[in-house]
Amino acid sequence: MSQQLKYKEISGGVTTPQGFLAAGVTAEIRKNGRRDVAFLYSETPAVAAAVYTQNQVKAAPVMVTQEHLAQGLAQAVVVNSGIANACTGEQGLADARMMAKLAGDALNIPAEHVAVASTGVIGEYLPMEKIESGIKEAVSLLSTEGGAAAAEAILTTDTVTKEYAVQFNLGGREVIVGGMAKGSGMIHPNMATMLAFITTDACVEQQVLKLALRWAVDRSFNNITVDGDTSTNDMVVLLANGQAGNPDFSADQPEFTLFREAIYAVCVELAKMIARDGEGASKFLEVQVKNAASEEEARIIARFIAASSLVKTAIFGEDANWGRVLSAAGASGVLFDPNLVDVYLGDLLVAAEGRGLTFDEERASAILRERNVTITVDLHQGNSLGIAWGCDLTFDYIKINADYRT
Amino acid sequence: MSQQLKYKEISGGVTTPQGFLAAGVTAEIRKNGRRDVAFLYSETPAVAAAVYTQNQVKAAPVMVTQEHLAQGLAQAVVVNSGIANACTGEQGLADARMMAKLAGDALNIPAEHVAVASTGVIGEYLPMEKIESGIKEAVSLLSTEGGAAAAEAILTTDTVTKEYAVQFNLGGREVIVGGMAKGSGMIHPNMATMLAFITTDACVEQQVLKLALRWAVDRSFNNITVDGDTSTNDMVVLLANGQAGNPDFSADQPEFTLFREAIYAVCVELAKMIARDGEGASKFLEVQVKNAASEEEARIIARFIAASSLVKTAIFGEDANWGRVLSAAGASGVLFDPNLVDVYLGDLLVAAEGRGLTFDEERASAILRERNVTITVDLHQGNSLGIAWGCDLTFDYIKINADYRT
Numbered sequence: 001m002s003q004q005l006k007y008k009e010i011s012g013g014v015t016t017p018q019g020f021l022a023a024g025v026t027a028e029i030r031k032n033g034r035r036d037v038a039f040l041y042s043e044t045p046a047v048a049a050a051v052y053t054q055n056q057v058k059a060a061p062v063m064v065t066q067e068h069l070a071q072g073l074a075q076a077v078v079v080n081s082g083i084a085n086a087c088t089g090e091q092g093l094a095d096a097r098m099m100a101k102l103a104g105d106a107l108n109i110p111a112e113h114v115a116v117a118s119t120g121v122i123g124e125y126l127p128m129e130k131i132e133s134g135i136k137e138a139v140s141l142l143s144t145e146g147g148a149a150a151a152e153a154i155l156t157t158d159t160v161t162k163e164y165a166v167q168f169n170l171g172g173r174e175v176i177v178g179g180m181a182k183g184s185g186m187i188h189p190n191m192a193t194m195l196a197f198i199t200t201d202a203c204v205e206q207q208v209l210k211l212a213l214r215w216a217v218d219r220s221f222n223n224i225t226v227d228g229d230t231s232t233n234d235m236v237v238l239l240a241n242g243q244a245g246n247p248d249f250s251a252d253q254p255e256f257t258l259f260r261e262a263i264y265a266v267c268v269e270l271a272k273m274i275a276r277d278g279e280g281a282s283k284f285l286e287v288q289v290k291n292a293a294s295e296e297e298a299r300i301i302a303r304f305i306a307a308s309s310l311v312k313t314a315i316f317g318e319d320a321n322w323g324r325v326l327s328a329a330g331a332s333g334v335l336f337d338p339n340l341v342d343v344y345l346g347d348l349l350v351a352a353e354g355r356g357l358t359f360d361e362e363r364a365s366a367i368l369r370e371r372n373v374t375i376t377v378d379l380h381q382g383n384s385l386g387i388a389w390g391c392d393l394t395f396d397y398i399k400i401n402a403d404y405r406t
Numbered sequence: 407m408s409q410q411l412k413y414k415e416i417s418g419g420v421t422t423p424q425g426f427l428a429a430g431v432t433a434e435i436r437k438n439g440r441r442d443v444a445f446l447y448s449e450t451p452a453v454a455a456a457v458y459t460q461n462q463v464k465a466a467p468v469m470v471t472q473e474h475l476a477q478g479l480a481q482a483v484v485v486n487s488g489i490a491n492a493c494t495g496e497q498g499l500a501d502a503r504m505m506a507k508l509a510g511d512a513l514n515i516p517a518e519h520v521a522v523a524s525t526g527v528i529g530e531y532l533p534m535e536k537i538e539s540g541i542k543e544a545v546s547l548l549s550t551e552g553g554a555a556a557a558e559a560i561l562t563t564d565t566v567t568k569e570y571a572v573q574f575n576l577g578g579r580e581v582i583v584g585g586m587a588k589g590s591g592m593i594h595p596n597m598a599t600m601l602a603f604i605t606t607d608a609c610v611e612q613q614v615l616k617l618a619l620r621w622a623v624d625r626s627f628n629n630i631t632v633d634g635d636t637s638t639n640d641m642v643v644l645l646a647n648g649q650a651g652n653p654d655f656s657a658d659q660p661e662f663t664l665f666r667e668a669i670y671a672v673c674v675e676l677a678k679m680i681a682r683d684g685e686g687a688s689k690f691l692e693v694q695v696k697n698a699a700s701e702e703e704a705r706i707i708a709r710f711i712a713a714s715s716l717v718k719t720a721i722f723g724e725d726a727n728w729g730r731v732l733s734a735a736g737a738s739g740v741l742f743d744p745n746l747v748d749v750y751l752g753d754l755l756v757a758a759e760g761r762g763l764t765f766d767e768e769r770a771s772a773i774l775r776e777r778n779v780t781i782t783v784d785l786h787q788g789n790s791l792g793i794a795w796g797c798d799l800t801f802d803y804i805k806i807n808a809d810y811r812t
Binding site: 054056058086087088089092121122123124185227228229230307308313314317319323324326327328330331332335336338351353354355393398401402 | 492530735
């Protein structure tokens with residue numbers, strides 16, 4: 001949200017910062033022959049921060065990673081796709097611990113320095129022999145070129161890989177932040193998110209890292225929605241290995257603002273890629289709520305609008321149904337005066353002071369025919385902005401989800 | 407929820423209780439030539455109670471009806487379908503007031519004793535000439551046989567009319583409760599609901615009537631969900647004209663329990679009819695959450711499951727994806743121990759103590775091929791029950807909603 005960007009976008013992902021290696025291999029956990037084990041490794045132990053799903057039903061890898069990262073240190077992340085290892089009880093926990101141990105043993109690091117993540121079908125057990133051979137193969141292939149293969153191996157119903165990286169100057173040193181993410185359905189994070197792994201060679205203390213990650217996630221992954229369902233397996237892990245050699249900084253220095261904006265830049269681009277690749281999506285939706293009483297209220301309303309099935313089907317149908325936008329805002333639970341609200345489709349004002357205007361339906365149609373649609377709601381209640389991202393609700397969403405398990 | 411029913415179902419609707427007349431006419435507000443003005447009239451002034459949408463954006467008729475019923479008395483209800491008169495500002499309020507005045511003038515009763523309701527497209531103004539001629543025609547046709555025509559005139563995307571009535575003995579007199587409802591999309595009531603009008607010839611005080619209605623609505627209309635969207639126009643109005651001549655009763659007498667269960671019986675049957683007729687629905691879904699710590703928590707979880715897009719698409723796809731059920735329960739915000747939870751599809755146990763079982767997939771498929779599907783979640787946390795009703799999410803839901811406005 002900086003007016004003047006102090007970082008620049010560069011091509012790359014998790015292995016673009018110094019000292020990070022990755023690999024992605026096929027262990028035949030997924031039935032379609034695609035890569036399904038991803039490995040991420042820092043040559044030196046990294047400071048770690050993470051956020052996790054707030055779903056009461058947490059998958060085993062979420063619980064194990066929470067335990068392992070409690071000390072704020074990690075050196076590797078191992079991820080499988082195909083099976084979520086959720087609702088798998090004691091066996092699932094033992095499997096997740098074993099997954100970390102196998103990874104640690106292969107690299108000669110403590111299992112506690114390994115984060116584990118899984119994504120896929122709920123309620124099935126991990127095929128541990130396949131996991132083991134996948135880990136061994138991945139470790140043998142670790143390289144600074146491996147980011148793209150790792151980004152592939154974490155996908156499920158996603159249609160594209162999601163990678164992003166930025167570079168900036170921090171205390172006289174060039175620092176890079178890179179990331180990869182997956183997520184396409186069961187996307188409606190609640191103070192946490194789908195899978196995302198972010199790396200940086202910045203030198204940063206763990207408490208500062210946590211603050212930056214929380215700030216960035218609240219404004220990015222937590223504001224995307226595909227279908228209103230919050231997963232059991234969501235996590236975002238951020239590793240900082242310090243290899244850039246920048247001087248240490250605290251949360252009240254300007255370097256912190258710069259750093260967290262770079263983390264935010266990577267998080268928000270990955271988040272938008274997830275919304276754009278939402279299951280069955282034909283359009284990308286950005287909802288801006290302006291002039292709210294607070295940033296949090298603005299985000300709640302923006303999310304409610306982006307999550308409304310009726311708004312999403314109207315976008316799919318290219319129907320300028322602004323009434324559904326106002327109705328969704330009103331159902332958000334946030335107090336505001338409906339008689340002050342303006343609604344824009346793109347830059348076309350379609351409702352003012354809570355009432356519909358006679359607008360140019362041709363212009364509205366042209367705006368809605370675009371692949372990217374922006375809805376702006378001006379509350380005239382204060383001066384805070386909140387943005388949420390989503391997608392339309394299409395026949396293909398139903399096709400994908402009516403028979404996912406089999 | 408009584409084990410032993412003290413009332414009996416009878417055929418009928420709003421004109422089945424003594425002293426109520428109704429009519430439904432075509433005023434050409436809807437473009438398809440269907441009935442679109444409904445009128446309901448009690449020969450004598452009736453005690454009235456109502457609940458309204460909690461959406462911040464309230465339609466003009468909701469605001470006007472709230473004003474008019476504040477005194478707890480009403481003698482007529484006039485409803486139009488086709489246009490919601492929502493997001494229409496001062497003009498909309500003036501139109502809603504005029505609608506009540508026209509009805510009052512035609513019947514020689516005060517406008518303040520008329521409730522008004524509208525349903526349809528948001529953001530358009532009412533065609534007041536059509537409303538006026540519709541009201542005149544309806545008043546000329548008022549009869550005790552008019553309930554069915556009125557039930558037709560309140561529909562929008564509904565495919566069937568929704569009427570229900572029960573009869574019971576109250577203090578030595580035969581009392582009847584009858585009702586009609588509409589609702590098919592934008593159905594996710596929040597302490598209020600879509601349009602429903604309930605009549606009774608019971609003699610009952612206004613405070614007692616309010617208590618009975620609130621209790622019944624919380625257990626019926628507030629537990630149905632079609633698409634997670636809460637409308638701007640929801641209302642339930644209950645009129646009691648006292649013509650049955652039963653003795654007065656207070657909220658701590660057994661008659662009250664009997665009365666509110668009869669009101670509940672009508673509300674819950676109408677609510678289920680709405681869920682069953684959900685836009686595009688091919689299946690009716692009942693979610694029972696058993697052994698929760700409280701009735702309210704049970705209802706919250708049941709609603710979350712019934713509202714989950716992923717559960718709804720799995721039901722449409724006849725896929726025994728119990729993991730999505732557990733995940734939706736976990737995302738509800740209610741605290742419970744996931745390791746205690748059992749999940750049933752119909753009477754087939756598919757997950758126990760939070761983990762999947764090897765179950766008979768053939769039996770599961772047979773259960774899911776039925777038109778009515780029941781999911782039961784046993785939390786093993788307490789002994790409270792909550793039930794929610796919904797429907798599957800289908801291709802037709804999207805077809806109906808992608809181009810509703812035009």
